[in-house]
Amino acid sequence: MSFRLPFTSLAVAALAAALALPAAAQERIKFKAIGQPLATGLIQKNKEQPFFENFAARTGLPIDVDYKPIDTLGLKDTEQLRVMKAGLFDIVSLRVSQNSRDEPTILGLDLVGAAPDFATGRKVSKAYFDTIDARLQQQFNVKLLGVWPFGPQILFCKKPITKLADVKGMKVRVYDQNLAKFIELVGGTPVPVSFADTHQSLSLGVVDCAITGPSSANSAGWPEVTTHQLPLGFQMALNGYAISMKSWNSLKPDQQARLKTAFEGLTEEIWKYSEELFQDALNCNQGKDPCTTGKKFKLTSVAVTPADLELVRGAVTKVSLPAWAEVCDKSNPGCSQKWKATVAPVLGLK
Template sequence: MHRCIPPTGLLGAALLACGLLWPTSPQAQTEAPTMRVVGNFSSNRTHVEVVERPFFTQLAQTAGMRTNITYNPMDQVGVQAADAFRLLRSGAFDVMSVQIGMASRDDPFFEGLDLVGVSTDMAQLRRAVDAYREAFDRRLQTRFNAKVMTLWPFGPQVIYCNAPIRTLENLRGLRVRTFTPSMAALMQNFGAVAVTLQFSEVYPALQRGVAQCAITSPTSGNSGNWPEVTTHFLPLSLGGAVQGHLMNLDHWRRYSPERQAALTAEFRRMENQLWDLAISANEDAVNCNVGRDPCTANTRFRMTMVEIEPADQERVRRAAEEVVLPIWRDACNRVDPQCSATWNRTVGQVANMQIR
């Protein structure tokens, strides 16, 4: 039976005021459960307006359900991306689009899916995600009463700066926006000051000098208009910024096995669409960021393209092995003694890396 935990504090009051939390009778729950969905940040226009919103608008029909679905981007609901696991566990929402690295502060195990510097191209990343998915889902169900519906990347995580840079060495002393613990460790290894910000906070931070550089995908940076407040663009991939659509288990169990199968198939369809978007749209966004043709689906800007140095690619891989993996190993093994072993036989095997 679905349990709705009464909301407390300012967050609960805000959610009640928005109509996003409400009690329902057992009969109503059985006949037509409401699915309360929190999507991505609205500034990620392509992901929200082209993929997520249409998907959830049509989901009841495509999955053959009578479910009433409410969809709101995360920033419009007013919750923090880092709180997603706990919000799902509490039943505050039924489905959330989760930035895994940001939410993994509650359990470092989950960041093992996409440790910065490990899987730096999309084909390799997909193999890593597929290898880790089962262990990820099992722990998510046990720890946070939620299950995986999708896992997908925003695309190559690259660097935008409002200061002239030529190589990673030029980041020394600069304040760089990061959003995962492993990304912060990587930037600190290169002498930068890591500043943790969620996506909606980055544009004003770059504009006001709170940060001088920031990391995201080409598509996200373009749709967020980051080239308006940055000048130099280094398309060196550091990772994939894996996201997930996660569903509260109590809500999942309200559906029959047939409806669960239909939901699984529909969410997998969206996952494949988002993987395709991570490849195709980001190529166009790179061109648009620097004013190069073809630029057809994104906003055209005129940033300075910084050529990728092979030495920088080697620096990233070496830092992943020597800095990122040991830091994550120590943090993760404290919460799960088998963490390193699980990673080695899944992600590590397909990435040709091993934690010692």
């Protein structure tokens, strides 16, 4: 009988090894992530998507991510917080302005005139980060991991303009209420249009002008249907990365720390890349060199006047803060006071 023992031992060892394989495989974590729309261009394509597709390598964690840009999911970009709260996704590339109707607090990150340039945008996002994080956790069970910019949002028109005031009487594509109030202030008619529908709206004359970043405009072909760009930043188009608290709490403390570090690295990369893209895309749109990231067009670039700069900077106290405060304080009492305590000091506002 003794000749059977080695065989039995081998069989047991083989069975143990076979059983161990699925266990090891199960140790990997699977997350589902909502990305920025494909239509928004190079930040999504060159920074965000590669990060998620190489998530395990970038974070050092056994996590595989099923990453889908939102315009391939059949979801609206205004529904991101709702689907996260419902537990349908683990991580979201959060479009701030688009989700501000569901949570007005987050728009305090990007009031018109508050962050006309990258340096100010960084200060604002740092000062307001903890406020947004706390509110998202409380209302949507979602934790903020990082904030990044598409960059200054500027004006594109299919009619000749020489200054901002020339939009008086024109229909202007906007993407949030705060921007709509500002366009009304300068005499334009704000028209809410999704980014994906804007090219066609310009082409058909549904709108005369539209606002976005120069790189996104280039990627989406807006210069095919416009003639002028005014490189005056109204907003910084700040966006975020957030994770559901359920997914966050499923990680061990050291895994949470690694994840946070990885997202801080990604957002820092995007800040730098966004600034490079901004200047390059302005050049591309008007057919100037250097133009390395986009397609060359022949837009007229309108010089920004001191009066226009003053108009945008003054918008914070005149229109964007009061309009936002009224909406935000209704759903989140004390919301505007919190902004005044955290963000106003870095902008030098009393």
